[in-house]
Amino acid sequence: MDIASLKAALPDIKLEDNPRIVQRKSRDFYWYSPVLKRQLEHITGDILAVPKSEAEVVQILGACFDNDVPVTVRGAGTGNYGQAMPLAGGLVLDVSAMTAVKHIGQGTVTAEPGAILAEIDKQTRPGGQELRLSPSTYTTASIGGFIAGGSGGVGSIHWGGLRDPGNIISLRLATMDGSEPTVITLEGADIAKANHAYGTTGVITEVTMPLAPAYDWSDILIAFDTLEGAVRFGEHLAGMDGLLLKNLCVLDEYCTPHLKRHQPYLPKGAAMVVVVAAPFAASDVVFLAEAAGGTVTLRTDTADAEAVAALPPAFELGWNHTTLRAMKTDPSITYLQVLYPPPGISEKVLQMAKTFGPEVPTHLEFVRFDGAVGCFGLPLVQFTTEERLDEVIAIHEAAGAPIFNPHRYTLEEGGMKQTDAVQLAFKHQADPKGLLNPGKMIAWDDPDFDYGKPYLFPTLTTA
Ligand SMILES: Cc1cc2nc3c(=O)[nH]c(=O)nc-3n(C[C@H](O)[C@H](O)[C@H](O)COP(=O)(O)OP(=O)(O)OC[C@H]3O[C@@H](n4cnc5c(N)ncnc54)[C@H](O)[C@@H]3O)c2cc1C
Numbered sequence: 001m002d003i004a005s006l007k008a009a010l011p012d013i014k015l016e017d018n019p020r021i022v023q024r025k026s027r028d029f030y031w032y033s034p035v036l037k038r039q040l041e042h043i044t045g046d047i048l049a050v051p052k053s054e055a056e057v058v059q060i061l062g063a064c065f066d067n068d069v070p071v072t073v074r075g076a077g078t079g080n081y082g083q084a085m086p087l088a089g090g091l092v093l094d095v096s097a098m099t100a101v102k103h104i105g106q107g108t109v110t111a112e113p114g115a116i117l118a119e120i121d122k123q124t125r126p127g128g129q130e131l132r133l134s135p136s137t138y139t140t141a142s143i144g145g146f147i148a149g150g151s152g153g154v155g156s157i158h159w160g161g162l163r164d165p166g167n168i169i170s171l172r173l174a175t176m177d178g179s180e181p182t183v184i185t186l187e188g189a190d191i192a193k194a195n196h197a198y199g200t201t202g203v204i205t206e207v208t209m210p211l212a213p214a215y216d217w218s219d220i221l222i223a224f225d226t227l228e229g230a231v232r233f234g235e236h237l238a239g240m241d242g243l244l245l246k247n248l249c250v251l252d253e254y255c256t257p258h259l260k261r262h263q264p265y266l267p268k269g270a271a272m273v274v275v276v277a278a279p280f281a282a283s284d285v286v287f288l289a290e291a292a293g294g295t296v297t298l299r300t301d302t303a304d305a306e307a308v309a310a311l312p313p314a315f316e317l318g319w320n321h322t323t324l325r326a327m328k329t330d331p332s333i334t335y336l337q338v339l340y341p342p343p344g345i346s347e348k349v350l351q352m353a354k355t356f357g358p359e360v361p362t363h364l365e366f367v368r369f370d371g372a373v374g375c376f377g378l379p380l381v382q383f384t385t386e387e388r389l390d391e392v393i394a395i396h397e398a399a400g401a402p403i404f405n406p407h408r409y410t411l412e413e414g415g416m417k418q419t420d421a422v423q424l425a426f427k428h429q430a431d432p433k434g435l436l437n438p439g440k441m442i443a444w445d446d447p448d449f450d451y452g453k454p455y456l457f458p459t460l461t462t463a
Contacts (some may be wrong), residue, residue, distance in 0.1 A: 001046075001067060001068050001071070001090060002067040002068065002118045003017075003046050003067075003069065003087070004067070005049055005066075005067050006047070006063050006064060006067040006069050006091070007047070009066065009067070010049070010059065011052060012056075012059060013049055013050075013056055013059065013060060014049065014050040014051075014097075014114075015047060015048065015049050015050075016047070016048040016049075016051070017047045017048070017051070017402070019044070021048065022044060022045050022046065022047060022092065023044040023045075023098065024049050024101075025048050025074060025077070025092050025094055025112030025432060026043060026044045026045045026084075026085055026086055026092055027077060027082065027084075027085060028074075028077045028078060028079040028080070028082060028084045028302070029077075029078055029079060029080045030079075030080070030081065030082035030083060030085060030409070031291070032056065032320070032323060032324075032327070032334065032335065032406065033079045033080070033081070033334055033406055033407040034334055034383050035386055035389070035407040035408075036081065036407060036408075036409060037305065039082075039284070039409070040085055040409065041085075043085045043086065043087060044086070044089065044432060045072065045081075045086040045090055045092040046069075046071075046089050046090055046091065047090075047091050047092070048091070048092045048094055049091055049092070049093055049094065050094045050096070050097050051093065051095065051097065051098065052097050052437060053098065054172070054174065054204075054205040054206065057093070057095070057098075057174050057203050057205055058150065058174050058180075058181050058183060059196075060091070060093060060120075061174055061175075061176045061181045062178070062179045062180055062181050062423065063204065064090070064091055064176070064434065065176055065177075065178060065179055065181065066179050066348055068086075068433065068435070069090045069091050069435065069438075070086060070088045070089065070090030070091065070435045070437075070438050071090060071091050071093050071199075071203075071387060071435055071436055072084060072085070072086035072087075072090065072091070072092055072093065072198035072199065072436075072437045073093045073095060073098070073144075073148070073178065073203050073204075073437070074092050074093065074094045074095070074096070074145075075095060075113065075114060075141065075143075075144050075145025075146075075148070075149070076096065076114075076116065076137075076140050076141050076142045076145055077145075077260045078140055078141045078145070078260055079145065079149040080320060080406055081406055081408065081409050081414055082323060082409040083148075083149045083198045083199075083409065083437075084145070084149070084198075084199075085409070086437075087409075087437075087438060087439035087440070088438040088439060090135075090435070093203060095112075095113045095114040095142065095144060095203070096142065096436050097113045097114060097211035097242075098113055098114040098115075098117070098205070099112055099115045099119065100112045100285050101115060101119075101120055101123045101124075101413045102113070102206070103128060104123065104124050104129070104211075107210055107211050108131070108169060108209065108210055108211060108394075109124055109129075109131070109207055109208070109209055109211055110206060110208045110209075111121075111143055111206070111207055111208070111209075112144075112205070113142060113143060113144025113145075113203075113204045113205060113206070113207060114142050114143075114144060115142060115143050115144075116139070116141065116142060116143075116412065117131060117134045117135075117137075117138045117139075117141055117142070117143055117146065118134075118138050118139045120143060120312070121214070122311060122324050122375040123413065124211055124214070125214045126463075127457075128213060128214055129211035129213065129214055129215035130212060130213075131155070131209060131211060132144070132155050132158075132159045132167060132209070132210055132211065132212045133154070133155040133156060133159055133161070133162065133167060133214070134153055134154050134155060134220075135150050135152075135153040135319060135320075136153070136154060136315050136316055136318060136319035136320060136321045137320075138151055138154065138315070143207050143209065144204040144207060145437045146162070147162060147168060147194070147196075147204060147207060147258055148194065148195075148196065148197060148198060148199050148204060148262035148399065149196070149197055149198060149448060150162060151163065151456060151457075152198070152367065153319050153365075154246060154247050154276070154315040154318075154319070155159075155169075155240035155246055155247070156365070156367040157238060157245045157246065157248045157365075157366055158212075158244065158245060158246065158368065159212070159226070159368065160367065160368045160369065161248050161367065161369075162195055162196065163195070163196070163456060163457045163458065165188075165402060166210065167209075167210065168191050168195060168207070168208075168209060169187070169208040169209060169210055170185055170186060170187045170191070170207075171185070171186045171191060171195075171202065171205075171206070171207055171208075171252070172177055172184070172186075172205045172206035172209045173186055173193070173194050173201070173203065173204055173205070173430075174184055174202055174203045174205050175201070175202045175429075175430060175431065176202065176323070176428035176430065176431045176433070176435055176436055177429065177430055177431070177432060178325050178380070183205065184202075185424070186190055189460070192423075192457065192458070192460050193423065193426045193430075193460065195457070196411075196416055196417050196456075197261060197411065197417065197423075198437050198440045198441075198459050199427055199437045199443075200411070200435065200437045200441045200444075201423075201427050201430045201431060201432070201435060201436065202431070205321065207369070208430040211336060213282050215244075215278045215279060216279055217246050217276050217277065217278065217279070217291060217376065218276070218277050218278070218279050218299060218300050218301035219275075219276055219280075219298065219299075219300040219313065219314035220274075220275040220276075220277060220281040220282060220285050220286065220289075220297070220298065220299045220300075220314075221262070221266070221272060221273075221274055221275075221296040221297045221298040221299075222272065222273040222274075222275065222285075222295065222296050222297070223266070223270035223271075223272055223294060223296075223297050224270060224271045224272070224292075224294050224295075224440050225237075225270065225271075225293070226271060226272065226295065227252050227253070227353055227362060228253075228291065228346075228350055228452075229271065229293055229351070230250050230271035230272065230273050230294075231250055231271075231296070231345075231346045231349050231350060231362075231364065232252040232295075232346050232399070233273055233294060234250045234273050234289075234364060234366055234375075235294040235346050235366070235373065235375070236247060236250075236288075236292065237273070237275065237288060237289075237366075237372040238366035238375075239283065239373045240284075240288070242284075243277065243284055243285065244276075244277065244278035244280075245275060245276065245277050245279050245281065245285075245287060246276040246277065246278070246315070247274070247275070247276035247314070247315050248273070248275055248276075248319055248365070248366040249273070249275075249314075249317065249318035249319075249322075249365050249366075250271065250272070250273055250274075250361055250362065250363070250364040250366075251271070251272045251274065251317070251318075251322065251339050251361075251362070252271050252306045252353065252361050252363070253270060253271055254358045254360040254380070255268050255322055255362070255363050256272055256359045256361075257329070258322070258325045258326040258328070258329045258330070259313060259322075259325055260325070260329070261310070261311055262298075262311060262312075262317065264295040265298040266297070267295075267386055268296065271362075273289070273294065274314050274317050275314075276313075276314050276315055279301045281293050282299060282301050282302075286299065289300075289411045300314075308360060318363075318365060318379065319365060319378065320335070322363050322378060322380070323335040323363075323378065323380060326380050327418065329336075331380065332382065332383055332405075333380050333382060333383065334380075334381050334383045334389075334393065334404065335363075335378055335379060335380055335381055336360075336377070336378070336379055336381055336396070336403055336405075336406065337374060337376065337377070337391065337403065337404040337406050338352075338375070338376065338377035338378075338379065338396055338401050338402070338403055338404075338407070339372060339375075339377075339401065339402045339403075339404065340364070340375040340376070340377055340401055341344045341369070341400075341402075342369075342372050342373060342374060342375075343346070345373070345375045348399060349362065349364060349375070349377065349380070350397060350398060351399055352377070352379075352395075354398060355395060355399075356379075356392065356395075358381045358382065359381070359382045359392075360380070360381050360382070360392060361379060361380040362377070362379055363378045363379055363380060364375065364376070364377050364378075364398050365377075365378060369425040375400070383434075394403065397453075402453060402454045403453075404416055404456055405463065406441050409439075409440065410439075410440055410441065410442050411440055411441050411442070412441070412442045412443065412449060412451045413442070413451055416455065416456045416457055417455060417456070417457045418444070418451075418455040418457070418458075418459045419441050419443035419444075420443075420459040420460055420461050421447075421461065422460035423443070423459070423460045423462050424443050424461070426460070427441065427444060
């Protein structure tokens with residue numbers, strides 16, 4: 001890699017090689033995992049580039065190709081598995097200056113990759129529309145980073161995940177196939193070539209996403225005396241087809257003490273169901289909750305406006321914000337990602353809760369999964385040793401609850417993406433020198449690698 005010659009080739013591009021700034025931009029939320037913290041703490045790039053346009057991205061990729069410089073893309077750097085960390089050094093391509101919302105249509109929005117999700121919605125909401133899906137990092141994450149590194153989140157109870165056809169309409173992808181890189185448009189099954197690929201196959205330079213009707217969503221907190229009551233109600237509510245919900249989360253009594261600002265609404269010892277519902281669905285959620293033995297402790301569409309204004313939105317109690325809030329009060333906490341497939345979601349969840357107790361507090365997110373109610377667990381884990389963490393994983397898997405391991409930085413071992421022959425062939429075409437985010441795709445080095453576990457994102461052959 002020849003950084004001096006790279007700099008000389010890019011006189012008009014905003015570059016930065018101050019080591020402290022480059023290292024700051026070489027990090028994401030990898031420290032969520034004590035394992036990744038140990039493995040990746042020393043990682044840094046050599047130089048940072050901040051393109052303003054697709055044309056500048058192409059110019060940078062061409063110069064990096066010529067000088068054998070690895071390229072790792074960075075959106076907002078909120079990924080949890082070290083996805084945006086340049087394992088082989090080289091150039092960190094920071095797309096945060098590419099934020100334009102280019103077109104809003106009926107049901108669609110087209111934006112540059114660095115656009116922050118909440119900022120996109122600020123522009124679509126006056127027309128009564130909003131993004132279908134967002135991570136709970138809605139106010140900080142970029143749309144390109146969500147597609148390349150995320151999987152779903154707020155909205156997944158209604159719309160499923162980014163893996164589901166229709167939740168991404170098209171992508172423009174700048175590849176690294178030569179001195180003058182090609183930009184291609186991906187649609188349909190081809191979207192899987194860049195979706196959740198950690199930027200290993202190209203740089204997303206434009207996205208077109210579907211929109212949904214926008215509402216002033218109501219946050220509803222419901223307390224149950226037992227975890228069983230909360231879990232069974234959560235599963236029941238998730239299956240109510242007539243209710244428009246945006247998020248549905250269950251938190252046990254060991255999770256709730258970490259949610260500081262909501263304490264007045266979280267009775268000690270209670271298990272909570274946290275619902276985000278369309279305002280016209282809120283009364284139905286309340287009557288169903290009370291019929292199931294729950295007590296509504298907060299409903300923001302009818303509560304005192306001043307009290308509500310002091311609270312974070314309820315979606316920031318869920319997904320990986322639960323983990324973030326817990327780590328703030330107890331830094332020894334980490335987490336896991338569990339799939340509880342139907343049927344028998346509640347039974348499996350309760351079995352795991354009984355097995356581990358306070359060592360692995362229960363946190364569930366209900367979603368639509370392949371047309372049915374599905375459930376992801378993001379349990380907190382009271383971390384002791386890496387060996388015990390592996391044991392906790394093995395016990396879940398033996399009980400029929402697969403783990404997407406957030407303590408691994410590769411596409412395959414995280415259990416999310418299987419890089420099959422089609423994906424690998426595309427990588428060879430798009431990045432023949434293997435310079436895009438090296439080290440993240442095991443199949444590049446070992447085409448026969450088989451993790452032997454279920455994957456969240458279907459193989460390209462399947463797609
Ligand atoms: C508190 C917290 C809560 C979270 N909640 C969720 C959640 O609910 N759902 C969820 O899915 N994730 C969640 N995450 C993970 C992360 O926030 C999201 O996936 C987010 O969308 C990532 O966006 P980003 O802009 O920060 O991407 P980055 O972290 O910058 O990048 C993510 C990956 O995408 C690649 N990439 C970035 N931009 C591009 C591009 N333009 N072209 C090609 N590759 C690119 C990077 O190289 C990296 O591999 C959470 C994380 C935290 C810390």
